[in-house]
Amino acid sequence: MESVxxxxxxxxxxHNWTYPVKSCPDAxxxxxxxxxxxxxxxxxxxxSHGFPPxxxxxTGLPSAGDxxxxxxxxxxxxxxxxxxxxxxxxxxxxxxxxxxxxxILVCGGSGNGLDPCRLENRIDDRFNSRHLLSPFxxxxxxxxxxxxxxxxxxxxxLGCDNHYNEKGHQVLxxxxxxxxxSILGW
Numbered sequence: 803m804e805s806v807x808x809x810x811x812x813x814x815x816x817h818n819w820t821y822p823v824k825s826c827p828d829a830x831x832x833x834x835x836x837x838x839x840x841x842x843x844x845x846x847x848x849x850s851h852g853f854p855p856x857x858x859x860x861t862g863l864p865s866a867g868d869x870x871x872x873x874x875x876x877x878x879x880x881x882x883x884x885x886x887x888x889x890x891x892x893x894x895x896x897x898x899x900x901x902x903x904x905x906i907l908v909c910g911g912s913g914n915g916l917d918p919c920r921l922e923n924r925i926d927d928r929f930n931s932r933h934l935l936s937p938f939x940x941x942x943x944x945x946x947x948x949x950x951x952x953x954x955x956x957x958x959x960l961g962c963d964n965h966y967n968e969k970g971h972q973v974l975x976x977x978x979x980x981x982x983x984s985i986l987g988w
Contacts, residue, residue: 808889821889821890821892826890826892826893826896826903827893828904828986829903829904829905829906829982829985829986830886830890830903830904830905830906831905831906831908831982832882832886832905832906832907832908833908833910834879834907834908834909834922875918875921876921876925879922879925880925880928880929883905883925883926883929883940884929886905887905887933887936887938890903890938894936894937894938895937902937902938902939903937903938903939904938904939904940904941904985904986905938905939905940905941906940906941906942906943906982906985907922907926907940907941907942907943908943908944908974908978908982909922909923909942909943909944909945910944910945910966910974910978911944911945911950911953911954915950916944916945916947916950919944922942923942923944926940926941926942941985943978943981943982943985944978945973945974945977945978946977949973949974949977952973953966953970953973953974959973
């Protein structure tokens with residue numbers, strides 16, 4: 803996941819995303835599907851570029867009770883959050899005077915259900931507890947089960963490979979937008 807995140811096109815590493823220099827977004831919003839699991843050997847952790855030791859975390863340590871199959875996703879997801887923290891640290895410093903810089907993680911579900919959203923929510927809590935002194939704060943938003951069933955049981959909302967089509971994404975957006983607006987104070 804991290805190896806292509808900076809590319810504007812995941813198949814072309816010659817055009818990378820440029821992170822904010824003069825202006826910053828109000829938040830980072832990431833939509834991760836519950837089927838975004840790793841395959842193959844774990845990727846080495848991203849370093850904590852320039853953050854003092856008291857703000858560095860031990861990347862993605864699983865805790866007691868976690869399922870072994872979830873551990874690679876936990877580690878990759880934690881690295882993704884830390885990569886965003888590094889890439890947007892300038893924005894976080896600028897916004898730390900107004901309550902911090904939010905990273906909003908949207909779990910939108912897909913054909914395999916919302917169960918993996920619980921794992922994403924747990925990882926968000928771990929990230930926040932490890933970065934208490936950081937201006938970053940991770941927030942979790944998700945659609946409810948009724949909406950998930952409506953979208954995933956009707957071809958009207960599904961496109962290729964049972965991913966949401968434009969109509970499905972509109973339903974997801976209408977449900978999570980009020981949550982995002984609340985987090986941002988809009």
